[in-house]
Structures are given as C-alpha cells and as structure tokens.
Amino acid sequence: MTRVSGVEPKSERKGLAMYEFFQTLGSWAVLAFVLSSMLNVGLTQKPTKLWRHLKINRSFLWRMLLLNFVVIPSIMIAIVQLVDLDPVYQTGLLIFGLCAGATFLIRLADISHADLALAAAVLLVLTVGNIIVLPVMLPIILEGATVDVWLVTQNLLTQMILPLAVGMLLNQFVERFAETIQPWVGRISNISLYVLIIAIVIGYLPALADFQVWKAIMVGTYVLLLSLFLGWAMGDGHGHLKDVGSLGTAQRGVAPAMIVAQGNFDDPGVLMIITLVNLAGVVALIIAAKIFSRDNAVQLIEPVPLNPARRAKV
Structure with missing residues (x-):
C-alpha cells in the first residue's frame, strides 16, 4: 500500500493518541499520589509523638539530613558524570538523587517491623529539608537548566x-474522624500509585527500547543500593535506627522529585526516568525490608501505612 507523504496511517494515529492519553493520565496521577500520600501519613501521626522522637533522636536526624542532602546527591553527581547518559536522563537522576523523604518509607518500616513513629519523624524532617534545600541546590546542580525556584x-x-499538616492536625484534635477516613485516603494513595506506574510505563513504552533508559535505571538503582548501606551505617549500632536509616535513605523523595520534574521541565523523559528508577528501587527495598524483618516471604506492593501506635518505640 502506498503511503501518502505527510499523512499518518490511522493505526499509527491511534497509537500516538493512546500514548498521549496515558502520559496525561500519568500527570494527573502524580498530583493525586502526592496529595493523598502526604495526607495519609499525616492521618497516622500526632504532632506530640513526633516531637518526642525529634528530641530523643536529634543526633540521628542530623546524620540523616547530612547523608540525604549532601552525601547521596554528591554520589549521584559523581556517577552521572562518569557514565555516558543523555542529558534528559542525567537531569532526572540528579533530581531524584537530591530529593529525599518518600512517603513509602512508612510502608517499608511496617514491612520490616521497624519503629513507625521514628520513620514518620525521619520523613517529616526530610520533607521539611526539601523545602529548604531544593530551591537553593536545584539551580546549582542542574547547570544550564531553568528552574523556577518560587514554583518549586x-x-x-x-x-x-x-x-x-492537615492530616496531623485532624489526628491530634479529631482522632475518631481521622481514623475513619485514613483507610480510604490510603486506598486512594495506593490506586493513584498503581495508576501512575502503569500510565508512565504504557505512555512512554516506545522509549523503553532505548538502551540509554535502561542504563539510567541501572545507575539509579546502584545509587539506591549504595544508599541502603550508608543509611544502615547511620544507625550507630542501634537496630531500630539502622533499619529506619537504611530504608529512609535508599527510598528517595519521589513525590518532590515528581513535583520538580512536572513543574519545570517540558521533556517527559525527566518524569519517566524518575518513575522507572523509583519503581526498581521500591521492588529492591521491599525485599530489603523483608530481610530486615527476618521474614523472606516477599509480598505484593501494598503501600498502605498502618496505624504506627501499635509498634512505636519511644
């Protein structure tokens, strides 16, 4: 069949429309995941309990800040410079390496039977750290890229x-209401995460044929595994600190990374590589969390934080 120049076959147009649909769906799923996951964490925590951990484990939290916002980004920068990658994938990896404080840490801590209240305290500190560090460091690290600091x-x-903050206040002052809505918010967070992963994989399926994508995933996964070891060392010999330190460092801040990628870069490859590296990391960290719990039965991803009150250590 002769193809008329400049006219795409109907099947090809349908394929492009399908990819565009899933790319758009993925963009909306990012927002739904970020909002619901942060609200979900807040609904499982009380400010008073977190404050006690902030006082008791002050030195550990300072080490976590140093490791997550200085050491790990420096390692990512060094490795990205050594490996030949497309600039768009370099940008995604650098953003992913700089961002810390993933809400999935709560679920990982639950799987590993770690201290959930301590994990929430680490998450809170790293989340606040993103607010301070990202607007300052992004324009420096992403040399040549235009970053809207105020938008970030x-x-x-x-x-x-x-x-x-809304979730924590609800849990502090209207606890019964918070307990009622928390499972539903958790389910929304789960669903949006699954939709996000599926939409990104399908929406950018043609890009997966590019070896550069797989090379970037391997680089990102290597840094995450190295982060797991370094975070373990931050525990200073204390079991509950080592578990939370390793998982809290290796699970990078996918939510702030997605916010930065979606708000400042037109090239969808930045968001794509962040999502794919995070997916590879989640699988590896679930296995690590099961090893920490001395239970090697690996379960399906179920990132619904349970109420940490039942196992919190103070």
Whole structure:
C-alpha cells in the first residue's frame, strides 16, 4: 500500500493518541499520589509523638539530613558524570538523587517491623529539608537548566507540607474522624500509585527500547543500593535506627522529585526516568525490608501505612 507523504496511517494515529492519553493520565496521577500520600501519613501521626522522637533522636536526624542532602546527591553527581547518559536522563537522576523523604518509607518500616513513629519523624524532617534545600541546590546542580525556584517552593508547600499538616492536625484534635477516613485516603494513595506506574510505563513504552533508559535505571538503582548501606551505617549500632536509616535513605523523595520534574521541565523523559528508577528501587527495598524483618516471604506492593501506635518505640 502506498503511503501518502505527510499523512499518518490511522493505526499509527491511534497509537500516538493512546500514548498521549496515558502520559496525561500519568500527570494527573502524580498530583493525586502526592496529595493523598502526604495526607495519609499525616492521618497516622500526632504532632506530640513526633516531637518526642525529634528530641530523643536529634543526633540521628542530623546524620540523616547530612547523608540525604549532601552525601547521596554528591554520589549521584559523581556517577552521572562518569557514565555516558543523555542529558534528559542525567537531569532526572540528579533530581531524584537530591530529593529525599518518600512517603513509602512508612510502608517499608511496617514491612520490616521497624519503629513507625521514628520513620514518620525521619520523613517529616526530610520533607521539611526539601523545602529548604531544593530551591537553593536545584539551580546549582542542574547547570544550564531553568528552574523556577518560587514554583518549586510553592508546590512543595501546597502539595506536601499542607496535606501533611492537615492530616496531623485532624489526628491530634479529631482522632475518631481521622481514623475513619485514613483507610480510604490510603486506598486512594495506593490506586493513584498503581495508576501512575502503569500510565508512565504504557505512555512512554516506545522509549523503553532505548538502551540509554535502561542504563539510567541501572545507575539509579546502584545509587539506591549504595544508599541502603550508608543509611544502615547511620544507625550507630542501634537496630531500630539502622533499619529506619537504611530504608529512609535508599527510598528517595519521589513525590518532590515528581513535583520538580512536572513543574519545570517540558521533556517527559525527566518524569519517566524518575518513575522507572523509583519503581526498581521500591521492588529492591521491599525485599530489603523483608530481610530486615527476618521474614523472606516477599509480598505484593501494598503501600498502605498502618496505624504506627501499635509498634512505636519511644
């Protein structure tokens, strides 16, 4: 059959429309995941309990800040410079390496039978750290890229800190209401995460034929595994600190990374590589969490935080 120049076959147009649909769906799923996951964490925590951990484990939290915002980004920068990658994938990896404080840490801590209240305290500190560090460091690390500092700050405050604070206040002052809605918010967070992963994989399926994508995934996964070891060392010999330190460092801040990628970069490859590296990391960290719990039966991803009150250590 002769193809008329400049006219795409109907099947090809349908294929492009399908990819565009899933790319758009993925963009909306990012927002739903960030808002629901941060609200979900807030609904499982009380400010008073977190404050006690902030006082008791002050030195550990300072080590976590240093490791997550200085050491790990420096390692990512060094490795990205050594490996030949497309600039768009370099950008995604650098953003992913700089961002810390993933809400999935709560679920990982639950799987590993770690201290959930301590994990929430680490998450809170790292989330606040993103607000301070990202607007300053992104323009420096992403040399040549245009980063809207105010937009980054505004999005982090409205999409992460605000829902987290609302959830914590509800749990503190209207606990029964918070307990009622928390499972539903958790389910929304789960569903949006699954939709996000599926939409990104399908929407950018043609890009997976590019070896550069797989090379970037391997680089990102290597840094995550190295982060797991370094975070373990931050525990200073204490079992509950080692578990939370390793999982809290290796699970990078996918929510702030997605906010930065979606708000500042037109190339969808930045968001794609962040999502794919995070997916590879989640699988590896679930296995690690099961090993920490001395239960090697690996379960399906179920990132619904349970109420941490039942196992919190103070």
